Amino acid sequence: MHEEIINKLENFIREKNVEAEHMLRTGFWIRELNLSADEAMYIAAICHDIERVFPLRDGEVKPPKTGDDNLDGEYLAWHGKRSAEFTEKLLREYGFDDEVAIKKIKTLIAEHNLGGTIKRDLMRDADSISLLEKFYKEGENRKELEEKIISEFKRLSCEKARELARPFYNSVIKNLKM
Numbered sequence: 001m002h003e004e005i006i007n008k009l010e011n012f013i014r015e016k017n018v019e020a021e022h023m024l025r026t027g028f029w030i031r032e033l034n035l036s037a038d039e040a041m042y043i044a045a046i047c048h049d050i051e052r053v054f055p056l057r058d059g060e061v062k063p064p065k066t067g068d069d070n071l072d073g074e075y076l077a078w079h080g081k082r083s084a085e086f087t088e089k090l091l092r093e094y095g096f097d098d099e100v101a102i103k104k105i106k107t108l109i110a111e112h113n114l115g116g117t118i119k120r121d122l123m124r125d126a127d128s129i130s131l132l133e134k135f136y137k138e139g140e141n142r143k144e145l146e147e148k149i150i151s152e153f154k155r156l157s158c159e160k161a162r163e164l165a166r167p168f169y170n171s172v173i174k175n176l177k178m
Helices: 003-016 020-033 039-047 073-093 099-110 118-133 142-154 159-177
Strands: none
Touching: 003 020, 003 039, 003 073, 020 039, 020 118, 020 159, 039 073, 039 099, 039 118, 073 099, 099 118, 118 142, 118 159, 142 159
16 A cells, blocks of 8 residues: 555645645545545546646647537546646656556546546546535636536436435535525
8 A cells, every 4th residue: 555655645736736625525536436446546536637736848738628528628638648647757756666556547547537437437426526516616607607517417427426416416506596
């Protein structure tokens, strides 16, 4: 077990990322959805958005993002690949040298928005539940926010994920209707 490395990753996320709570809660939800989730899946879950901590590299261009997963394929692929690369860099800096686990973590992160396999669905579901859990932001366009919340809930792949997310979804929708 790599508890010390996981603690370093969690601390890095807390210190560097404004979305730290979302990322760490995604790790919590991956374990709620899959009680046998291994540490590679947990690491992938907490690091799935880690690229947002790092500035663009020289010559790197961030693809446009609309907020609609059906239209954002280029952005989502870029985001997943970039998060996977930065996670590998951090893992190696922290002394993590399990090549099989690194490959698994990178694949899970790179594909976390795709769905379509059990592991991809788990990652996407944990991400969506974490987003729904903390979604309501005052001052945002209510119509756009409602559309995003409905989209996040609809993309959940299994009944267990929908059961876990339903209280958050209902609360946000209720608050938007007020």
